[in-house]
Amino acid sequence: MELISEDKINEIRNSADIVSIISDYIPLKMQGKNYFGICPFHDDHTPSMSVSKERQLFKCFVCNKGGNVFKFVEEYENISFGEAVKKVADKVGIPLAYEYQKKVNTKYAIDYEIMDFASKIFQNNLNSKEGTKAKTYLESRNITDNIIKEFQIGLSLSDKKYLCNVLLKKNYDLNKLDDLGLINKNGLDGYDRFVDRIMIPITNLDGKVVGFTGRIYHTEDSAKYINTKETAIYKKGNLIFNYFNAKNYIKEKKEALLVEGNMDAIRMYSSGIKNVLALMGTTLTKEQITILKKLRVPIILMLDNDNAGSIATLNIGDELLKNGVACKVVRLKGAKDPDEYIVKYGREALEDVIKHSLNYLDYKMDYLKNNKNLNNTEELIEYIKDVLKMIQNEDNLTKEITLQKLAHEYNLDYEILKKEITFKKEEKVTSPIVSNVKDKYQICANYILYYLMSDAKYLKIFNKKVGYLKKEEERNLVTEIEYYLKNHGKINLADFISYAENDDKIRDMVNNISGYVDGSDLKEETFLEYIKALKDILEKDNMQKIKEKINNSTDINEQLEIINKQIKMSKKRIEAKKEV
Secondary structure (H helix, E strand, C coil), rough: CCCCHHHHHHHHHHCCCHHHHHHHHCCCCCCCCCEEEECCCCCCHHHHHHHEEECCEEEEECCCCEEHHHHHHHHCCCHHHHHHHHHHHHHHCCCCCCCCCCCCCCCHHHHHHHHHHHHHHHHHHCCCCHHHHHHHHHHHHHCHHHHHHHHEEEEEECCCCCCHHHHHHCCCCHHHHCCCEEEEEEEEEEEEEECEEEEEEEEECCCEEEEEEEEEECCCCCCEEEECCCCCCHHHHCCCCHHHHHHHHHHHHCCCCCCCCHHHHHHHHHHHHCCEEEECCCCCCCCHHHHHHCCCCCCCECCCCCCHHHHHHHHHHHHHCCCCEEEEECCCCCCCCCCHHHHHHHHHHHHHHHHEEEEHHHHHHCCCCCCCCCCCCCHHHHHHHHHHHHHHHHHHHHHHHHHHCCCCHHHHCHHHHHHCCCCCCCCCCCCCCHHHCHHHHCCCHHHHHHHHHCCHHHHHHHHHHHCCCCCEEEEEEHHHHHHHHHHCCCCHHHHHHHHHHHCCCHHHHHHHHHHHHHCCCHHHHHHHHHHHHHHHHHHHHHHHHHHHHHHCCHHHHHHHHHHHHHHHHHHHHHHHHCCC
């Protein structure tokens, strides 16, 4: 985490009251010595997130999200750790004059450099004499100079070797240019992949150019659009068009508009509707759903006004709901897509349509009526069954409201409808108990590591009584804890979570453990129970290995030597149990 010292981070965290900060985002109510609220990180209906004022940590007992104040802000606002530190600093009134710079993967630094340079070449082309026709075309589509500049729109020339030659003169490797999808290699030579097309850059989630969409503008071609091929830095399924530009406006508006085409997003954004994203295809990948889910706002689907758009709306809507993302729908009338709608009716008209967007399930209920005569008993029964199937996996409240609607609208008996679907039983939140799980070792290790990150005294006990964990990553975390204590003299989990941001593997382990373990009541006697359980597990593992060695050995002397070692280990184990 660049440009912010660890001491500064700790100063900010110690000055911030996690209860006060989280209360700015969600309501909290005191129960006992902790505060509880509806967890914003999963579909929560009963307060399952605990916030400890004493320990300055939060934890959800259902989805296992947990951490310190920075982690909450980072997760809630879908921002980087450094940006979360800055936000908390602003809230507590600590000046933090810095520009956060996200770590750059140096492995792909040259890739980003080449793509950025290519983008600049395309932009220069559009502003040159050769770009006159393309500029005229864009003007005819009401794409102004401001839009061109904002989206860095450019032009690939008709000279099939222009970009290739320019990049080679900059001493960029031919194979690298081919790998990035800018040229098509032909032996020791190459020619441009994009020829005589309007070029729209595609950026990753951090705003770096990773690919392009090339569109025809004055010629006939069976391929209206050509996109960059999959590369090391351009994975279509991991990206959403205009995300970097739109993310702050989405947070401000508390909703995201999802359209089908790049030009739809560009038109809407440039007209002042800036909380807009565009699909990179007609479906959503798991990675794209994760991106949308982290925005924590309703997604308004506004896809093309044709049959394919209707099918895509249903498929995407179903996937979003399945993944706990709130979803609404706008189906435009009188235009094929948002781009055309704005040109014909203006921005205000589109904004009005957006205001009247339908809840996805209401939209789907209407869609299911298509081509059905609901005055016909058989077709009405078919429609009712379709709706019941649609809500089967929804939460109980959604089921209740939908059943009431059906009963009222079609004069049906509510109780009969209710018998057709299963209501979910409320899940009880329970803490993991070692004796009730298969992987006893992992439970012990997680709890022990949690204790080690919480108080220096537990490391001394651990080193004296065990000093060993099975997995390399666990041993690395113990080493990191020891290093932290050597430099700081003391340790608490809230500060160690911030410290762990410097190492991706350590950070992920700390986050998983802090979310998994219920550390609300740390007691030394409980820690000793976990130590004892861990020792038993490790000793049993060693005994099993010894038995396997004896069984696999054909040398009687070797077998006797192994047995003697086993006896010595048993004596040590008995003595150790007396100490514990």
